[in-house]
Amino acid sequence: MKVVINNINVSIEKNQTLELKKEIIKRGIKEENIEKIEYSKRSIDSRKKTDIKFVYNIEVTLKNDVDISSLTNVNPFKENEEVNYKAKDGIERVAVIGAGPAGLFAALRLCELGIKPIVYERGEKVDDRDKTIDEFIKFSMLNPNSNIQFGEGGAGTYSDGKLNTRVKSGYMNKIFLELVANGAQEQILWDYKPHVGTDVLKVVVKNLREKIINLGGEFHFNTLIKDVIILDGKVKGIKIQNLKSPILVEENVLFDHVILAIGHSSRDTYRMLHKHGVFMENKPFAIGARIEHPRVDIDTMQYGKMCSHPNLEAATYSLTYNNRDEERGVFSFCMCPGGVIVNAASQEGGTLVNGMSYSQRDGRFSNSALVVGVKANEFGDELFSGMEYQDQLEKKTYDIIGNYGALYQNTLDFLKGKTTNRKIESSYEMELKSYDLNNLFPEVISKNMKMAMGYWEKTQRNFISEHANLIGPETRTSAPVKVTRNEFGESVNTKGLYPIGEGAGYAGGIISAAIDGFKVVDLAFATL
Numbered sequence: 129m130k131v132v133i134n135n136i137n138v139s140i141e142k143n144q145t146l147e148l149k150k151e152i153i154k155r156g157i158k159e160e161n162i163e164k165i166e167y168s169k170r171s172i173d174s175r176k177k178t179d180i181k182f183v184y185n186i187e188v189t190l191k192n193d194v195d196i197s198s199l200t201n202v203n204p205f206k207e208n209e210e211v212n213y214k215a216k217d218g219i220e221r222v223a224v225i226g227a228g229p230a231g232l233f234a235a236l237r238l239c240e241l242g243i244k245p246i247v248y249e250r251g252e253k254v255d256d257r258d259k260t261i262d263e264f265i266k267f268s269m270l271n272p273n274s275n276i277q278f279g280e281g282g283a284g285t286y287s288d289g290k291l292n293t294r295v296k297s298g299y300m301n302k303i304f305l306e307l308v309a310n311g312a313q314e315q316i317l318w319d320y321k322p323h324v325g326t327d328v329l330k331v332v333v334k335n336l337r338e339k340i341i342n343l344g345g346e347f348h349f350n351t352l353i354k355d356v357i358i359l360d361g362k363v364k365g366i367k368i369q370n371l372k373s374p375i376l377v378e379e380n381v382l383f384d385h386v387i388l389a390i391g392h393s394s395r396d397t398y399r400m401l402h403k404h405g406v407f408m409e410n411k412p413f414a415i416g417a418r419i420e421h422p423r424v425d426i427d428t429m430q431y432g433k434m435c436s437h438p439n440l441e442a443a444t445y446s447l448t449y450n451n452r453d454e455e456r457g458v459f460s461f462c463m464c465p466g467g468v469i470v471n472a473a474s475q476e477g478g479t480l481v482n483g484m485s486y487s488q489r490d491g492r493f494s495n496s497a498l499v500v501g502v503k504a505n506e507f508g509d510e511l512f513s514g515m516e517y518q519d520q521l522e523k524k525t526y527d528i529i530g531n532y533g534a535l536y537q538n539t540l541d542f543l544k545g546k547t548t549n550r551k552i553e554s555s556y557e558m559e560l561k562s563y564d565l566n567n568l569f570p571e572v573i574s575k576n577m578k579m580a581m582g583y584w585e586k587t588q589r590n591f592i593s594e595h596a597n598l599i600g601p602e603t604r605t606s607a608p609v610k611v612t613r614n615e616f617g618e619s620v621n622t623k624g625l626y627p628i629g630e631g632a633g634y635a636g637g638i639i640s641a642a643i644d645g646f647k648v649v650d651l652a653f654a655t656l
């Protein structure tokens with residue numbers, strides 16, 4: 129028999145297993161009846177810096193059944209019920225464009241339904257992609273098809289691999305179990321802020337690929353989808369280009385069903401879809417810079433004197449500021465404790481940054497995006513006005529530096545509007561050039577960043593200091609357009625085209641993209 133106990137507080141200083149046992153006994157369960165204790169959730173309560181606590185929800189397996197009504201604050205354990213879907217008749221194969229989290233999990237779900245997914249990915253397999261990115265960092269020569277955004281595992285591979293999502297979905301449990309079965313840490317099943325790290329993600333992505341192949345799927349890397357063949361508002365196939373071939377090799381492949389999992393950076397693909405009249409609309413996104421601190425400063429900000437306690441991991445934060453007059457939010461985003469800032473360019477002649485980390489999160493610095501919300505039509509009324517603005521900012525930065533470096537400014541100097549006239553220490557490995565970011569961003573961005581920073585400075589110790597630097601720009605926080613779909617997961621005006629994940633505007637992060645992949649396959653191709 130299994131029972132559930134929620135909200136147990138244990139000081140980080142104490143022996144966790146022993147204390148949990150004491151709490152179970154306090155609720156009326158005999159020690160000799162406890163067979164196994166498993167965490168279902170663990171979070172941190174650091175509001176009182178002198179007494180930081182872990183807060184647990186646990187599942188306790190008992191050797192013998194007990195009468196739960198005789199126990200205090202103990203609940204029965206309920207199994208998750210899985211719905212058994214089967215494939216609709218007549219669907220044998222589906223093309224999946226993009227091997228990011230959305231595409232990979234869509235492919236996996238198709239396999240589970242007995243439908244063959246054929247996955248096309250413009251970037252390289254993860255091992256080759258790794259070498260290409262190393263060379264990019266060393267020589268500043270970008271491969272526009274294989275980089276931090278594009279390649280096996282998508283944008284999620286070189287990430288912090290934090291798995292938080294605000295999306296509530298029955299698919300979530302299944303996705304976490306799948307990640308663990310393919311090499312992710314078991315801790316993600318119960319940690320309140322689960323994260324994997326790029327080193328482990330690379331293994332997971334390869335294992336997922338192998339699993340999909342073993343279940344009957346197919347992968348084509350270095351294969352760009354140049355065109356989708358659409359006749360009378362219906363998908364008929366795709367035109368593929370083999371990018372490894374020294375001569376131009378293009379081929380039409382017939383498909384009735386194409387899943388579009390292209391992520392938010394495939395600007396050429398958005399344009400190609402627009403040319404065919406596939407319905408899209410502008411959507412809000414955000415622009416700003418990374419803010420980087422010595423890790424110890426953030427750990428101290430969050431944990432006070434306890435910051436070096438061995439039971440505590442590198443600290444995270446999540447900050448928001450609301451400019452009511454403009455109905456505009458400024459927020460920290462994609463925080464990478466103990467992580468590094470990386471160049472996330474995917475277009476020649478344009479540069480931008482993002483953040484990632486390794487599973488141990490033990491780097492010297494912690495970074496996070498600090499971005500300002502941008503409204504759908506803020507940079508113009510055309511469909512691609514927002515995307516073009518991102519592009520311009522990336523190109524402007526490249527032209528200032530002359531390569532795929534990044535611009536930096538100390539936070540105090542940014543607030544004063546003065547260029548930083550000293551070198552800074554940073555995790556960023558490519559060229560860093562000092563620049564007054566007030567002259568890079570339009571006023572709406574720099575003004576709102578400054579308002580938020582001024583506000584946070586008052587409450588968050590160390591957040592603005594001579595050690596805290598802005599490194600930017602960060603332009604690709606989410607897709608600037610939405611490829612709108614109907615309730616069956618299909619494009620509203622193109623039959624047989626299924627836009628999913630971040631690039632379609634239906635997800636923002638690894639887990640929500642994965643959930644969207646599962647969900648749309650069930651909506652479009654499954655029945656009870």
Ligand code: FAD
Binds near residue numbers: 280638
């Ligand atoms: P993507 O992962 O972007 O995958 C799309 C894939 O489609 C790409 O591999 C691309 O090459 C391929 N593609 C595009 N066009 C074509 C074409 N025409 N032909 C063939 N292939 C094509 N999210 C989190 O939740 N946690 C994090 O810690 C986190 N950190 C991040 C760090 C970095 C550096 C970056 C860049 C992103 C991070 N994100 C993080 C965001 C997360 O990676 C994305 O939300 C997620 O990967 C989106 O999944 P997706 O499958 O929709 O798209």
